[in-house]
Amino acid sequence: MVNLVVILLSVALQIAAAGFAIRINRTEGRPAAWLLISMALVLMAGRRLYVLVDLLQRGLPPGLLWNELMGLAVSACMLTGILLIQDIFRTKALQAERLEATRAEARGEVDKLSAVLAATPVPTWITEDPFGRITQGNPAAAALLRLPALDGAPTFADPWGEASPIRLLQDGKPICPEDTPLKRAARHGEVIRDLALDLVFPDGDTRHLSVYATPLRDRAGHIRGAVCCVVDVTGIRHAEEALAKAQKMESLGMLSGGLAHDFNNIFQAMVANLDMARSALPEGARAHAYLQRLQSGLNRASRLSRDILHCSGGDLRRPEFVDLGPLVAEALDGTGLPVTRELSGQLPKVMVDPVLVGRVVEGLVTNALEAGSPAAAIRVRAYVRAVADGDLATGLWPESVEPGAYVVLEVSDQGHGIDAATLPRIFDPFFSTRDLGRGLGLAAALGIVRGHHGGVQVESIPGVGSVFRVHLPAPEGPEAPRPVVLDGPRKHHLVLLADDEAELRSVMAEMLEDWFDLEVVTASDGQEALEIFQQRPEAFDLVILDATMPRMGGVAAFAAMRERRPGLPGILCSGYAVPASREQAVTQGFADFLKKPFSSAELEHLLERVLGVRQK
Secondary structure, X not given: OHHHHHHHHHHHHHHHHHHHHHHHXXXXXXHHHHHHHHHHHHHHHHHHHHHHHHHHHHOOOOOHHHHHHHHHHHHHXXXXXXXXXXXXXXXXXXXXXXXXXXXXXXXXXXXXHHHHHHHOOOOEEEEOOOXXXXXXXXXXXXXXXXXXXXXXXXXXXXXXXXXXXXXXXXXXXXXXXXXXXXXXXXXXXXOEEEEEEEEEOOOOOEEEEEXXXXXXXXXXOOEEEEEEEEEEOHHHHHHHHHHHXXXXXXXXXXXXXXXXXXXXXXXXXXXXXXXXXXXHOOOOOOHHHHHHHHHHHHHHHHHHHHHHHHHOOOOOOOOEEEOHHHHHHHHHHXXXXXXXXXXXXXXXXXXXXXXXXXXXXXXXXXXXXXXXXXXHHOEEEEEEEEEOHHHHHOOEOOOOOOOEEEEEEXXXXXXXXXXXXXXXXXXXXXXXXXXXXXXXXXXXHHHHHHHOOOEEEEEXXXXXXXXXXXXXXXXXXXXXXXXXXXXXXXXXXXXXXXXXXXXXXXXXXXXXXXXXXXXXXXXXXXXXXXXXXXXXXXXXXXXEEEOXXXXXXXXXXXXXXXXXXXXXXXXXXXXXXXXXXXXXHHHOOOOEEEEOOOOHHXXXXXXXXXXXXXXO
């Protein structure tokens, strides 16, 4: 009976071991191995049952108990071992689940990083290579380097290699491929912040970069790669340069305006005294020759003063609506050079000062001739062009310029050309590529164009030639207001003259009285002139006012006078170009505008038109 119990117990243990083996099979996922183990245990248990039935039929042999006890011990050891293995494999399965979850989380982080890289507009590179070779980059980086994308993923073989046509410059000097910021961070652990580099392409295009790089480290602190990103500051750099240039032009304008105002007042007094001296000399006097030489020097000084104003965009004396084609043709006739002309006859009218635009034409043609181009190779064109926002990003334009229709004056030559380093400086005052400068030249031309709310674009290739394109706006709408014309001669005219320059005020009053038989009352500034006028407002037939005076300027004084007497005629004078232009003066009610220094003939022309008087 004991033998039977032992045998049955051993069989039960083997069957239990087979069951646990099957359970381990479900947990571990190794079906072939664990299925064979389970089958072996079941077959062993079946064999024991078969032997037990056979023994019961033939009778149990003596000494069987010890044999079966050993079998029971084996079955117990087998079950215990499987139970222990089950715990091990259960722990392993749990670890495998955690590992898979960790892998899934890592894949999610990788996908997230890839999405961030793809979405960020900042060019970024990553290396996980001990030699610093790029292993990952984003589309912005590929676009910056002009690299293709394969199946949506940018290619980054080695854009900085020895064979790469792209160059990195620092302070104008090439960077060795081994010293790029990414490799410095990956190899030496350098942290790089705001490193200024220039990216130069084979076509000469240059991008200004601000570079950042930092190393990647593992938990032990060992470097395992690096991350590098750059900010393209080309637009910012251009904006800073444009702002600096605008500030320079503004400073130049303020300086030139102040200098020109004082010089022009002095020149005006000299002109008036010269005219008075000539009138006092008998015909044939030897002193006429001396005065003529003095007049020539004064004219040159006045021209230089105007060129200074032109650099700041001022001195628009008498702008009017004109056809640019005939105006350019007349200016070219004055040069006497056999240039090629392509002047369209169907151009819209432009609001320009004809004299100043003629000087621009002469200046550009002269510049082309001095650049080594034969006169016959100089071509002058005039045509209409629609200027878009993108066009305003190239060339030199005033700040408040709008896209639209522009009439273009184009002067091209086949001279020696201008290199890229020199091109931005050609409009600086007194700058010249020749050994000896020739004055304000292109700077004055640019100032005149900017004063007309236009812009200049220049293209030049060394050894081939240059093209200058002057853009003048073609406005639509009514023409500028015309000056007031007072018909009918007057007698016993009383003129109120106000100017803060005592010498100029004195000689002007003497000229008006002696030459034009006018009675003159003088004032030293606008406030004094207004006080004199208010004492007898109906007595004055004309007021001549300087635009800029202490306490009150001529414009403000004239506005107060017109409130008291609306029909009062006035002439505005100024040594400045802006804001006292003829168009603005007429808009403010003046009969006309005199730009200092003016000649006695100009003064006589206005007095005849306004008062009907001529020089005696």
